[in-house]
Amino acid sequence: DAGVIQSPRHEVTEMGQEVTLRCKLISGHNSLFWYRQTMMRGLELLIYFNNNVPIDDSGMPEDRFSAKMPNASFSTLKIQPSEPRDSAVYFCASSLSPANTGELFFGEGSRLTVL
Amino acid sequence: AQSVTQLGSHVSVSEGALVLLRCNYSSSVPPYLFWYVQYPNQGLQLLLKYTSAATLVKGINGFEAEFKKSETSFHLTKPSAHMSDAAEYFCAVSYSGNTPLVFGKGTRLSVIA
Numbered sequence: 001d002a003g004v005i006q007s008p009r010h011e012v013t014e015m016g017q018e019v020t021l022r023c024k025l026i027s028g029h030n031s032l033f034w035y036r037q038t039m040m041r042g043l044e045l046l047i048y049f050n051n052n053v054p055i056d057d058s059g060m061p062e063d064r065f066s067a068k069m070p071n072a073s074f075s076t077l078k079i080q081p082s083e084p085r086d087s088a089v090y091f092c093a094s095s096l097s098p099a100n101t102g103e104l105f106f107g108e109g110s111r112l113t114v115l
Numbered sequence: 116a117q118s119v120t121q122l123g124s125h126v127s128v129s130e131g132a133l134v135l136l137r138c139n140y141s142s143s144v145p146p147y148l149f150w151y152v153q154y155p156n157q158g159l160q161l162l163l164k165y166t167s168a169a170t171l172v173k174g175i176n177g178f179e180a181e182f183k184k185s186e187t188s189f190h191l192t193k194p195s196a197h198m199s200d201a202a203e204y205f206c207a208v209s210y211s212g213n214t215p216l217v218f219g220k221g222t223r224l225s226v227i228a
Contacts, residue, residue, distance in 0.1 A: 004158070033215060042220040043159075043205065056215070091158055104151075104216060106158030 002026070006092050006107035014115050018080040021110045023092030025073050032075050033104065034067055035091040043091075049075065061086075082114045117142055119206045121219035129227050134178075134193040136222050138206030141187065148189045149207040149216065150180055159205060165189060176200070201226045 005024040013019055025032055033048040047057040052069045060067070064083070069075045079086055089111050093104040122137040140146050147166050151159040163174025170182045176199075180191045191204060203223050207216040 035218075043218040045215055045217070048215050093158075103161045103164065104159070106160065108156070108158045 004092055004094050004105050004107035006090075006110050008110055009108065010111045010113075012113045012115065013082055015083055016081045017114075018078065019082045019086075019112060019114075021077040021090050021092075021112070023075045023077070023107060025075070025092075025094040026105055027073065029094035029096055029105070030072070031095045031097065032069060033093040033095075034075070034077050035093065037089045037091060037109070038087075046077070046090075079112075082112075084114045087112055087114050117146070117208055117210050117214070117217050119208045119217065119219040121204075121206050121222050123222055124220065125223045125225065127225040127227060128196045130198055131195050134191070134196045134200065134224065136191040136204050136206075136224065138180075138189045138191065138219060139187050140189065140206075140208045142210060144210050146208045146210050148180075148182060150174065150178070150189075150191050151205045151207060151218075153203040153205065153221075155202075162191070162204070196224075196226045198226050198228065200224060 007022045031050050034046040036044045036046055046059045047067045048055055049069050065079055067077045089109045091106050091109045093106045095104050118141045120139045149164045150162040152162050153159045162178050163172045165172050165182045173179045178193045180189050182189050203221045205221045206219040209216050
């Protein structure tokens, strides 16, 4: 099992540029979660999908952020335009079920730095 | 809103000493509770989870946690700390079938030789 795969692992970009983070779920998993981790705010849930459908995006900071699941195994998180305050580690996680009873499997994260 | 509080953002113990990381949840409704560990530059991985089958839950690497409803707590313990236990530990909670996990702010564990 390859686990949850995220790319890129590190991204450095300038303010105003578009950033796209990618995530490949574990085969057979049907729930997908995007989290953001910062020193100040800890781990924040941005959005989650169940069976490719966005269930709750209330954690998405603002309209500059968008997430999609074009198919059952892949997701993208896009920030356009990026700002320095978006600098964080972004984690993708997948599970076999809604996460309250199931284990979340996390990727290794994408560290974003916006200059 | 459901939440968890982790007391102490940083805990330091000597190698071989008891590890105690505290977690309290907010609600009278029986929750599902989890402890995750994050090693440097890695994602989170599950240590253990409570789903009402037993109040004392054993996890990986010698860790265990006890669910105490009267104290709304789910503290994580390990009898003897090892250098390899140095990491960030997160408590997480969920209450119903369709709500995702809510994580605490984490506790960084340092182990001193």
